[in-house]
Amino acid sequence: MPHEEGRRPAGALEAEVLRVLVAAAEPLTPRDVLARLSAPLSYSTVVTILTRMYDKSMVARYKDGRSFRYAPLTDESSVAAERMSAALGAGTDRATVLRRFVAGLRPGDEDLLRRLLTDDQG
Known part of the structure; x- marks a missing residue:
């Protein structure tokens, strides 16, 4: 915008x-x-x-x-995470919102996100 x-x-x-x-x-x-x-x-x-x-x-x-x-009482990372969560919650099709978010990531961020998700699983 x-x-x-x-x-x-x-x-x-x-x-x-x-x-x-x-x-x-x-x-x-x-x-x-x-x-x-x-x-x-x-x-x-x-x-x-x-x-x-x-x-x-x-x-x-x-x-x-x-x-x-x-x-x-918070930090900048927490505020950004809350805004991202609110934006995700505002969409009616969460999968499409997430797919478009991932598609717009900078080089390397997708790999970082994948590592974070894998680390949280194990």
């Missing part, structure tokens, strides 16, 4: 905020997160993203004076 010029793909900001939180040694304030992001965002945008992530149980929120600190 094409994106408008300058517009990020869905979930891209959440993924970047999550990367910042996972890399931190302690819970961060929204201002701390803003300072560590590569994307030029406003403070209110960061607060909105963190609030949405809290509502989705992606982060924990701790009261710190008049503000909050946030810590990750």
